[in-house]
Amino acid sequence: MLSLKKYLTEGLLQFTILLSLIGVRVDVDTYLTSQLPPLREIILGPSSAYTQTQFHNLRNTLDGYGIHPKSIDLDNYFTARRLLNQVRALDRFQVPTTEVNAWLVHRDPEGSVSGSQPSSGLALESSSGLQDVTGPDNGVRESETEQGFSEDLEDLGAVAPPVSGDLTKEDIDLIDILWRQDIDLGAGREIFDYSHRQKEQDVDKELRDGAEQEDTWPGEGAEALARNLLVDGETGESFPAQVPGGEDQTALSLEECLRLLEATCPFGENAEFPADISSITEAVPSESEPPGLQNNLLSPLLTGTESPFDLEQQWQDLMSIMEMQAMEVNTSTSEILYNAPPGDPLSTNYSLAPNTPINQNVSLHQASLGGCSQDFSLFSPEVESLPVASSSTLLPLVPSNSTSLNSTFGSTNLAGLFFPPQLNGTANDTASPELPDPLGGLLDEAMLDEISLMDLAIEEGFNPVQASQLEEEFDSDSGLSLDSSHSPSSLSSSEGSSSSSSSSSSSSSSSASSSASSSFSEEGAVGYSSDSETLDLEEAEGAVGYQPEYSKFCRMSYQDPSQLSCLPYLEHVGHNHTYNMAPSALDSADLPPPSTLKKGSKEKQADFLDKQMSRDEHRARAMKIPFTNDKIINLPVEEFNELLSKYQLSEAQLSLIRDIRRRGKNKMAAQNCRKRKLDTILNLERDVEDLQRDKARLLREKVEFLRSLRQMKQKVQSLYQEVFGRLRDENGRPYSPSQYALQYAGDGSVLLIPRTLADQQARRQERKPKDRRK
DNA sequence: ACATATTGTCATCGC
DNA sequence: GAGCGATGACAATAT
Numbered sequence: 001m002l003s004l005k006k007y008l009t010e011g012l013l014q015f016t017i018l019l020s021l022i023g024v025r026v027d028v029d030t031y032l033t034s035q036l037p038p039l040r041e042i043i044l045g046p047s048s049a050y051t052q053t054q055f056h057n058l059r060n061t062l063d064g065y066g067i068h069p070k071s072i073d074l075d076n077y078f079t080a081r082r083l084l085n086q087v088r089a090l091d092r093f094q095v096p097t098t099e100v101n102a103w104l105v106h107r108d109p110e111g112s113v114s115g116s117q118p119s120s121g122l123a124l125e126s127s128s129g130l131q132d133v134t135g136p137d138n139g140v141r142e143s144e145t146e147q148g149f150s151e152d153l154e155d156l157g158a159v160a161p162p163v164s165g166d167l168t169k170e171d172i173d174l175i176d177i178l179w180r181q182d183i184d185l186g187a188g189r190e191i192f193d194y195s196h197r198q199k200e201q202d203v204d205k206e207l208r209d210g211a212e213q214e215d216t217w218p219g220e221g222a223e224a225l226a227r228n229l230l231v232d233g234e235t236g237e238s239f240p241a242q243v244p245g246g247e248d249q250t251a252l253s254l255e256e257c258l259r260l261l262e263a264t265c266p267f268g269e270n271a272e273f274p275a276d277i278s279s280i281t282e283a284v285p286s287e288s289e290p291p292g293l294q295n296n297l298l299s300p301l302l303t304g305t306e307s308p309f310d311l312e313q314q315w316q317d318l319m320s321i322m323e324m325q326a327m328e329v330n331t332s333t334s335e336i337l338y339n340a341p342p343g344d345p346l347s348t349n350y351s352l353a354p355n356t357p358i359n360q361n362v363s364l365h366q367a368s369l370g371g372c373s374q375d376f377s378l379f380s381p382e383v384e385s386l387p388v389a390s391s392s393t394l395l396p397l398v399p400s401n402s403t404s405l406n407s408t409f410g411s412t413n414l415a416g417l418f419f420p421p422q423l424n425g426t427a428n429d430t431a432s433p434e435l436p437d438p439l440g441g442l443l444d445e446a447m448l449d450e451i452s453l454m455d456l457a458i459e460e461g462f463n464p465v466q467a468s469q470l471e472e473e474f475d476s477d478s479g480l481s482l483d484s485s486h487s488p489s490s491l492s493s494s495e496g497s498s499s500s501s502s503s504s505s506s507s508s509s510s511s512a513s514s515s516a517s518s519s520f521s522e523e524g525a526v527g528y529s530s531d532s533e534t535l536d537l538e539e540a541e542g543a544v545g546y547q548p549e550y551s552k553f554c555r556m557s558y559q560d561p562s563q564l565s566c567l568p569y570l571e572h573v574g575h576n577h578t579y580n581m582a583p584s585a586l587d588s589a590d591l592p593p594p595s596t597l598k599k600g601s602k603e604k605q606a607d608f609l610d611k612q613m614s615r616d617e618h619r620a621r622a623m624k625i626p627f628t629n630d631k632i633i634n635l636p637v638e639e640f641n642e643l644l645s646k647y648q649l650s651e652a653q654l655s656l657i658r659d660i661r662r663r664g665k666n667k668m669a670a671q672n673c674r675k676r677k678l679d680t681i682l683n684l685e686r687d688v689e690d691l692q693r694d695k696a697r698l699l700r701e702k703v704e705f706l707r708s709l710r711q712m713k714q715k716v717q718s719l720y721q722e723v724f725g726r727l728r729d730e731n732g733r734p735y736s737p738s739q740y741a742l743q744y745a746g747d748g749s750v751l752l753i754p755r756t757l758a759d760q761q762a763r764r765q766e767r768k769p770k771d772r773r774k
Numbered sequence: 775a776c777a778t779a780t781t782g783t784c785a786t787c788g789c
Numbered sequence: 790g791a792g793c794g795a796t797g798a799c800a801a802t803a804t
Contacts, residue, residue: 614782615782637791637792637793662783662784662793663782663783663784665792665793665794666782666783666784666793666794666795667781667782667783668794669793669794669795669796670781670782670783670795670796671781671782672794672795673794673795673796673797674780674781674796676795676796677796
């Protein structure tokens, strides 16, 4: 039964991977959810395990790199953040190629990083391309899948807050209890995400069908399965499965293939990732991929020929199509464009040759600068003298398409479009003022910016090839949702726990906390949870300070809420205040009874407690201050004065008490201040990330626009040349392009006018938009 | 022993 | 003006 199940699981997985490699999208979830519940159980495991997984993920995000109040490890935490940033940066432009290697390290099951971070590795993978193959985690996070790449990453690293934000305090407490139980049982963090859940899953499984203990952990998805890791049901250890025969090698080789694919295409789409390989796509047409979608970029021009449409709608269509294209087309955008499958509208209708100037199989540099030069040549006078040569590589358009041109460019002087004044490399200024070309200004600017775009790209360390490959990660809606999830919405969630810290400081709240990061929220709990951690029982007995804002951190504290229970009197400072406790308690603590066997230990305890006391506490005890420092510090002024009035205190005592109060308050203020400072830094860091992401996305969109613009212009040019070339005078001879030009009228008619007249109109129209700008 | 990080304290400012 | 919080700067302490 064991081998059968394992074989089935691994076989399915390998088959799925294989199918994915050749471009067939396999929606595992569909099968799992709808048809084969047993299969789902086999592969995914009991659903309860998910819950457990998520519970532990709360505490073990990045496998312990998330900040836990019990183990504040900012170094690890920031290391995790750096790793996260690196992973995120993979879809940013400035990422060097070497960082992709770091990504691969994550994937390595034997690697130290992934070995210690099973959960993070998995989620990273699931967001990187195996999502459809790896069912389990996907199932849990299905709703988040559309949030995009970084959203998943977000959930990984600093994610505890958003999750915890949805949890009730009881949930947190439960998590704490589970956590401590795990710790008490000697369970290391590394087993929380894997073995621990494995054990639970095994238990569930035994209860259900008496299954064997050894099984791969379904929650880890394809990766774990591919690793052939087995988990000892008792120890929780995971070890490589000894798969008889060559299965293991097969799995490894498949995984190697995946890695290779990711290395070459590290920003692959989740499901469509394999389908992006055009050759594979050609060999095995993908069912899921909309046919010819990537080439629908030009469809507005084509579809427009059949039905009248408004320009705005057309533009929106273009935008949406480009977005879809950006999502669908990945690293091999150019390949797909030029190795388009048969039946593709672009290739069939336009016979766009691979040598077409609109060569997208180039780097951004080529796409930009080349595009510029191309545009210049496109509208340079040589074109008109070489109509045949140009049109040979261009598209034979049916004359009826001219209506779309009319709709697209309005009353455009086509001659002006293609034979503009030399000073202006673009032809959009020729749009008539009566019916302004909606594309005109935009395109014009876009074309002008194209040059600077390249500079910008270079500045950014923008790898053009990567950029062209990256266009989808954040593009369109996914990118937007990403961004929104990063700043505004994630804010709300993360702030749910974190704003407690920053809200106490009213000044920096709105702006600084407006994009509070989840890390931030964790941070908020750090300083004080550590303090509360050092609290001993004696502190909980009453020598606690009033710290209303800190009480909000109780939820993040691992301590038993029954002890601290977020009471207003909560000592946040890790000091021992027992010196001012009731004489009886004080005696028992500080004055160990002599002549006992435990004298030594008592003394040690007293010394320990003595060391725990702060200087002010020592001073207070020396001055025999009759109440606790906490009262001195945290009582409201009225009560404080009332308290002072109850005792006959010397001037020295009063002075000391006031100093204690001042210092105590200042200490808390300093802690708040430092925490705020840290929060601000983290927020700024996050803002920078968001802005960089936005910038990259806008840059990609711009590249897309320019690309489509060039294509449209090329089509217009080819149409013009097609029409012009077919015109014959009364003697049956073609018109000379140097003497005549076509002018597009607003009513859809095309006029053949002398070149001089066309030039005059072009100049006139060129002036008017400029006047309008002034 | 040294470097670095953390924490406590003081001075000062502004509310 | 007292009280208090915020914060820079420095020192003490911890790691």
